[in-house]
Amino acid sequence: MDSETDMVRQIRALDSDMQTLVYENYNKFISATDTIRKMKNDFRKMEDEMDRLATNMAVITDFSARISATLQDRHERITKLAGVHALLRKLQFLFELPSRLTKCVELGAYGQAMRYQGRAQAVLQQYQHLPSFRAIQDDCQVITARLAQQLRQRFREGGSGAPEQAECVELLLALGEPAEELCEEFLAHARGRLEEELTSLEAELGPSPPAPDVLEFTDHGGSGFVGGLCQVAAAYQELFAAQGPAGAERLAAFARELGSRYFALVETATISYILTLTDEQFLVQDQFPVTPVSTLCAEARETARRLLTHYVKVQGLVISQMLRKSVETRDWLSTLEPRNVRAVMKRVVEDTTAIDVQVGLLYEEGVRKAQSSDSSKRTFSVYSSSRQQGRYAPSYTPSAPMDTNLLSNIQKLFSERIDVFSPVEFNKVSVLTGIIKISLKTLLECVRLRTFGRFGLQQVQVDCHFLQLYLWRFVADEELVHLLLDEVVASAALRCPDPVPMEPSVVEVICERG
Amino acid sequence: MWPHRGISLQAPILPEKEGEIHIIDFDDENNIINKNVLLHQAGEIWHISASPADRGVLATCYNRTSDSKVLTCAAVWRMPKELESGSHESPDDSSSTAQTLELLCHLDNTAHSNMACVVWEPMGDGKKIISLADNHILLWDLQESSSQAVLASSASLGGKGQLKFTSGRWSPHHNCTQVATANDTTLRGWDTRSMSQIYCIENAHGQLVRDLDFNPNKQYYLASCGDDCKVKFWDTRNVTEPVKTLEEHSHWVWNVRYNHSHDQLVLTGSSDSRVILSNMVSISSEPFGHLVDDDDISDQEDHRSEEKSKEPLQDNVIATYEEHEDSVYAVDWSSADPWLFASLSYDGRLVINRVPRALKYHILL
Numbered sequence: 001m002d003s004e005t006d007m008v009r010q011i012r013a014l015d016s017d018m019q020t021l022v023y024e025n026y027n028k029f030i031s032a033t034d035t036i037r038k039m040k041n042d043f044r045k046m047e048d049e050m051d052r053l054a055t056n057m058a059v060i061t062d063f064s065a066r067i068s069a070t071l072q073d074r075h076e077r078i079t080k081l082a083g084v085h086a087l088l089r090k091l092q093f094l095f096e097l098p099s100r101l102t103k104c105v106e107l108g109a110y111g112q113a114m115r116y117q118g119r120a121q122a123v124l125q126q127y128q129h130l131p132s133f134r135a136i137q138d139d140c141q142v143i144t145a146r147l148a149q150q151l152r153q154r155f156r157e158g159g160s161g162a163p164e165q166a167e168c169v170e171l172l173l174a175l176g177e178p179a180e181e182l183c184e185e186f187l188a189h190a191r192g193r194l195e196e197e198l199t200s201l202e203a204e205l206g207p208s209p210p211a212p213d214v215l216e217f218t219d220h221g222g223s224g225f226v227g228g229l230c231q232v233a234a235a236y237q238e239l240f241a242a243q244g245p246a247g248a249e250r251l252a253a254f255a256r257e258l259g260s261r262y263f264a265l266v267e268t269a270t271i272s273y274i275l276t277l278t279d280e281q282f283l284v285q286d287q288f289p290v291t292p293v294s295t296l297c298a299e300a301r302e303t304a305r306r307l308l309t310h311y312v313k314v315q316g317l318v319i320s321q322m323l324r325k326s327v328e329t330r331d332w333l334s335t336l337e338p339r340n341v342r343a344v345m346k347r348v349v350e351d352t353t354a355i356d357v358q359v360g361l362l363y364e365e366g367v368r369k370a371q372s373s374d375s376s377k378r379t380f381s382v383y384s385s386s387r388q389q390g391r392y393a394p395s396y397t398p399s400a401p402m403d404t405n406l407l408s409n410i411q412k413l414f415s416e417r418i419d420v421f422s423p424v425e426f427n428k429v430s431v432l433t434g435i436i437k438i439s440l441k442t443l444l445e446c447v448r449l450r451t452f453g454r455f456g457l458q459q460v461q462v463d464c465h466f467l468q469l470y471l472w473r474f475v476a477d478e479e480l481v482h483l484l485l486d487e488v489v490a491s492a493a494l495r496c497p498d499p500v501p502m503e504p505s506v507v508e509v510i511c512e513r514g
Numbered sequence: 515m516w517p518h519r520g521i522s523l524q525a526p527i528l529p530e531k532e533g534e535i536h537i538i539d540f541d542d543e544n545n546i547i548n549k550n551v552l553l554h555q556a557g558e559i560w561h562i563s564a565s566p567a568d569r570g571v572l573a574t575c576y577n578r579t580s581d582s583k584v585l586t587c588a589a590v591w592r593m594p595k596e597l598e599s600g601s602h603e604s605p606d607d608s609s610s611t612a613q614t615l616e617l618l619c620h621l622d623n624t625a626h627s628n629m630a631c632v633v634w635e636p637m638g639d640g641k642k643i644i645s646l647a648d649n650h651i652l653l654w655d656l657q658e659s660s661s662q663a664v665l666a667s668s669a670s671l672g673g674k675g676q677l678k679f680t681s682g683r684w685s686p687h688h689n690c691t692q693v694a695t696a697n698d699t700t701l702r703g704w705d706t707r708s709m710s711q712i713y714c715i716e717n718a719h720g721q722l723v724r725d726l727d728f729n730p731n732k733q734y735y736l737a738s739c740g741d742d743c744k745v746k747f748w749d750t751r752n753v754t755e756p757v758k759t760l761e762e763h764s765h766w767v768w769n770v771r772y773n774h775s776h777d778q779l780v781l782t783g784s785s786d787s788r789v790i791l792s793n794m795v796s797i798s799s800e801p802f803g804h805l806v807d808d809d810d811i812s813d814q815e816d817h818r819s820e821e822k823s824k825e826p827l828q829d830n831v832i833a834t835y836e837e838h839e840d841s842v843y844a845v846d847w848s849s850a851d852p853w854l855f856a857s858l859s860y861d862g863r864l865v866i867n868r869v870p871r872a873l874k875y876h877i878l879l
Binding site: 317333441445448451491 | 577584721765766785841860
């Protein structure tokens with residue numbers, strides 16, 4: 001009985017649920033129908049309005065056609081009159097041109113004169129044959145010549161500051177003066193001005209005991225000389241942009257020369273300042289022979305060089321240790337077929353890039369030998385050519401191993417010997433070349449001390465190709481990187497009893513993936 | 515390496531099953547070189563040294579490849595009789611059958627792992643030999659005409675990490691009871707009677723120490739060279755600082771050798787492909803040059819010896835030899851002619867050179 005009542009209750013609940021569902025949906029259906037009816041009505045209304053619009057448009061079109069028809073000929077006449085008016089205005093300008101030009105030249109508004117001249121030039125050229133125009137053109141030419149002469153004179157005097165000079169030059173160029181001469185003169189004037197600055201700076205430094213306050217000196221130098229130089233350079237580039245590389249070179253030489261003199265002065269100033277400081281601090285009397293400033297300058301330079309060489313050695317050592325550990329601790333005989341580049345090589349490339357950025361902050365790029373376009377696709381020619389000699393077959397004649405290396409030896413004779421710790425220049429490329437040379441040489445020596453299985457050799461091949469892809473852009477001479485890496489792979493091949501190198505295409509695929 | 519009259523042994527390194535020893539015979543009167551090849555069938559050779567007593571006996575460390583493991587072992591061998599004295603005939607076509615070394619005994623290293631190098635007792639009767647294996651020094655007694663090697667005593671290097679000996683030398687002084695070894699950047703001296711450490715030079719070089727050599731005339735002096743491109747000279751009585759440092763090379767220095775008679779001549783070979791002969795007069799046994807005894811002076815010589823300056827001569831680099839195109843891995847002096855030396859580079863080039871004549875006369879007179 002209990003279960004029956006329970007079921008009845010449940011049935012009733014279900015019933016009521018069903019009813020509510022139906023009611024809800026019913027409401028929705030009703031509202032949907034209503035909406036649709038409303039939409040139908042609206043559309044009907046819109047249709048009516050559209051029809052009305054169409055009829056109105058037709059009426060309007062009709063009207064406008066009639067209006068344009070009536071006004072047609074008036075319209076033509078008015079255009080003609082407007083054209084004549086413009087023409088007359090231009091003619092007036094032309095007739096007034098000589099007087100206007102003269103006024104401009106007197107006032108010294110050369111720019112404006114040039115502009116007027118430019119505007120009129122083409123027209124005058126075209127109508128030369130008409131006598132009246134001819135007269136005007138002659139007048140203008142005379143005045144322009146006078147203008148040019150005045151400009152030249154002003155330019156030659158060179159007394160004016162840089163912006164006026166720039167303007168003069170610009171105008172002279174527009175007038176068609178030979179650009180080369182202008183270049184030279186401009187630079188000469190600039191040089192004169194800047195040399196004045198330099199001499200005044202030198203005079204400050206002079207032999208007199210009271211050395212200038214360093215801050216004042218740098219301030220003076222900075223604003224006076226450097227500012228002037230920058231201005232000159234900017235103006236030059238703007239003006240003579242069309243000159244091309246020859247012009248740019250001249251500017252570069254000019255800047256370099258003056259710049260180096262300036263830096264020498266700065267160097268001397270700094271050292272003198274240090275000297276005065278020490279004098280003050282330590283109360284040194286004149287009894288002891290005091291080191292002259294020039295010696296100290298030379299010593300400072302020497303120390304800078306030593307510091308840089310040491311930096312290269314230290315950084316080279318860091319990367320070398322990484323490479324050495326990676327070669328010494330790996331079991332090369334039982335390694336598996338290489339699927340990707342070893343993590344340590346990627347680390348090496350990352351570190352080298354970081355050093356590149358770091359050094360790049362301080363030093364300029366430096367000189368690099370021209371790069372070939374396919375430098376990243378170079379194959380290991382040394383190894384492949386020595387392979388063509390046939391693998392070393394165990395025989396009693398000990399000259400066999402020499403034959404397989406013959407080509408590589410001959411190549412070594414003709415290529416330059418690589419000096420691993422050669423002196424380092426003060427530019428980024430030289431520093432990085434030094435570091436990379438040290439690291440690769442370490443890799444080479446470590447590789448020569450291990451024995452490789454076939455897959456070990458292939459792993460070395462993949463790693464070296466990867467390094468070649470990324471390291472060539474840091475060095476002065478990319479041949480160097482190629483040579484060292486070829487040597488690494490060749491040495492590894494010699495240390496392998498079963499040398500089967502990987503296909504170059506597979507090597508490239510693996511490196512690209514890495 | 516160069517043990518006896520005009521003969522040098524050269525072993526090319528190739529990871530083949532068999533190694534070879536090339537015996538180069540240099541006739542210095544006629545400047546002729548002859549070559550003979552011996553087969554070393556046990557494996558490729560990494561280290562070779564000749565017995566000071568018996569010309570025909572030598573010891574090698576070689577690689578034996580088994581499965582995918584490489585093990586370095588050591589053994590003592592004898593050369594065929596006819597090659598001992600060296601032939602001075604012009605070489606026939608080298609297709610004549612190469613001869614084989616006769617194995618005398620193994621230096622059994624099953625208890626230890628890779629043998630790094632083997633050194634004979636200098637001045638001895640060829641009965642004692644020391645081998646360095648990983649971090650152990652093993653002293654062997656060769657018995658019954660070298661047909662059996664018995665381990666007499668051993669010492670090992672304690673400490674954390676994997677310590678490995680890289681090279682060693684037997685000092686010719688102190689009755690041949692001292693041995694010096696190099697492991698990583700440390701040099702140690704050992705007493706062979708008790709197999710205990712005598713001295714220790716920590717951080718001898720900034721990087722790995724590659725080779726060392728004892729001064730044949732001055733008891734406590736030794737030279738070491740390493741991967742920091744430097745050659746340092748030490749007095750073992752005072753190991754805090756080197757007596758002298760040379761930094762002429764621009765890459766790792768693999769070998770340093772004193773001349774056997776005139777210890778101011780020091781030879782170094784490096785992987786920058788150069789061999790440098792230096793004159794280290796100030797720390798040699800004759801820093802003031804050759805002095806004449808007072809008793810022997812006649813009147814004329816009296817004046818001459820007084821004129822001779824009493825200042826120590828300057829150290830300098832005598833010559834840099836750049837005939838090699840690749841790294842130089844071994845240099846050595848001839849024991850027959852003290853003015854002759856040889857150097858060997860990676861590409862198999864063996865170069866034999868002499869000390870410049872001017873210097874030779876300067877030293878002798």
